[in-house]
Amino acid sequence: MIERKRENIQIIKKTPLYEKFFKVDEYLLKFPLYNGGMSPLISREVMTRGKAAGVLLYDPDMERLVFVEQIRAGAFVAGEHPWLLECVAGMIDSGETPQEVAVREAKEEAGADVSDIEPIAEYFSSPGGCSEKFFLFCGRVDSKHVASYAGLPSENEDIRIVVLSVEETEKMLAQGKFNTALSIIAVQWFLMNKENLRKKWGMS
Numbered sequence: 485m486i487e488r489k490r491e492n493i494q495i496i497k498k499t500p501l502y503e504k505f506f507k508v509d510e511y512l513l514k515f516p517l518y519n520g521g522m523s524p525l526i527s528r529e530v531m532t533r534g535k536a537a538g539v540l541l542y543d544p545d546m547e548r549l550v551f552v553e554q555i556r557a558g559a560f561v562a563g564e565h566p567w568l569l570e571c572v573a574g575m576i577d578s579g580e581t582p583q584e585v586a587v588r589e590a591k592e593e594a595g596a597d598v599s600d601i602e603p604i605a606e607y608f609s610s611p612g613g614c615s616e617k618f619f620l621f622c623g624r625v626d627s628k629h630v631a632s633y634a635g636l637p638s639e640n641e642d643i644r645i646v647v648l649s650v651e652e653t654e655k656m657l658a659q660g661k662f663n664t665a666l667s668i669i670a671v672q673w674f675l676m677n678k679e680n681l682r683k684k685w686g687m688s
Contacts, residue, residue, distance in 0.1 A: 485520035486516040486520065486521070486522060487516060488515075488516045488518070489516075492515070492516050493513055493514070493515045493516075494513060494514040494515070494522075495511060495512075495513050496512040496513060496514065496525060497511075497512040498510070498511055498512075499512075501529065506531050506532075506533070507531065507532040508529055508530070508531050508532070509529070509530055509532065510527060510528070510529050511527070511528045511529075511530060512525055512526070512527055513525070513526060513528065514526070528613075529613060530613060530614065530615055531613060531614045531615065531616075532615050533609075533614050533615050533616035534575055534576065534615070534616060535575070535576040535582070535616065535617045535618075535619065536573055536574065536575050536576060536585075536609075536616060536617070536618050536619070537573065537574065537576055537582040537583070537585040537586045537589070537618070537619040537620070537621070538570075538571045538572060538573030538574075538586065538589075538618060538619070538620050538621070538666045538670070539571060539572050539573070539586035539587075539589065539590055539598065539601070539620070539621040539622065539623040540571045540604070540620075540621070540622045540623070540667075540670035540671070540673075540674055541571075541572060541590060541594060541596055541598070541623050541625045541627075541630075542622055542623065542624060542625065542674065542681075543624070543625055543626060543627035543628075544624060544681075544682050544685055544687045545626070545687075546627050546628070547649060547650045547651075548627040548647050548648065548649055548650070549647070549648050549649075549650060549653050549671075549674070550572075550594055550596060550625060550627055550630055550645060550646070550647050550648075551569050551570060551571060551645075551646045551647075551648065551667070552569075552570055552571070552572055552593050552594055552634075552643050552644070552645055552646070553567055553568065553569050553570070553643070553644045553645075553646055554567065554568070554570070554635070554641065554642060554643045554644070555567050555568075555642065556568050564663075568663065568664055569646060569656075569661065569662060569664075569667065570664050570666065570667050571620075571666050571667050571670050572586070572589045572590050572593045572594055572596075573589060573593075573618075573666060574588070574589035574592070574593070576619075582619035582621075583601055583619075583621065585619075586598070586601060586619070586621045586623060587601065587623070590623055590625065592634065592635075592636060593634050593635065593641070593643055593645075594625075594630050594631060594634055594643075594645050595629070595630050595631030595634055595645070596623075596625040596626075596627075596629075596630045596631075597625065597626070597629075598623035598624060598625055599623075599624045599625070599626075600623070600624035600685050601621050601622070601623045601624070602621060602622045602623075602681060602684070603619075603620075603621055604620040604621055604622055604669070604670060604673045605620045605669060605673065606618065606619050606620070607620070607665075607669070609665065618665075618666060620666060620669060620670055620673075622670065622673070622674060622681065624685055627647050630645050630647065631645055632644070632645055633645065650678070653671060654671075654675060657671050657672070657675075
């Protein structure tokens with residue numbers, strides 16, 4: 485039996501298909517099957533996206549959560565309302581740690597200074613066709629001093645900062661008002677772990 489491990493996947497050919505802001509390659513490959521043999525030659529197209537980090541901003545003194553709202557082309561093309569309510573997030577550049585990116589993006593996208601940070605999860609955004617891996621955190625902020633609007637003009641960002649109470653956020657989650665994976669994962673984690681998080685951060 486051939487072990488199902490990364491080293492036993494055979495890349496027969498890799499063909500670049502597209503490269504601009506995104507990069508897409510076609511892979512011709514074989515992989516170990518559950519029955520012990522190898523698969524036939526198959527084709528898979530993969531968008532190379534790198535790694536990203538996001539952070540749910542939480543003010544434990546005011547019991548508020550801070551989100552950002554901005555237009556998303558993918559949602560627009562899918563026929564949905566394209567201004568999405570999300571956690572702060574950004575791509576990880578070479579030499580940066582996920583935690584550093586979370587702190588940097590909090591400042592750039594929300595004008596928020598993160599004083600404590602807690603890991604939430606690491607996950608693949610859409611592994612069927614995209615290589616992006618996401619690192620998600622919860623960061624402690626003072627919601628009284630966040631910006632109203634933010635974003636880098638050099639990146640054509642137009643961002644509105646939305647501050648919600650924990651109660652409002654929980655209701656919106658139940659109503660399906662959050663429709664991005666990072667926001668749903670972050671808010672669900674927060675509601676399950678809020679009391680332990682507050683104790684860890686020295687709150688009653």
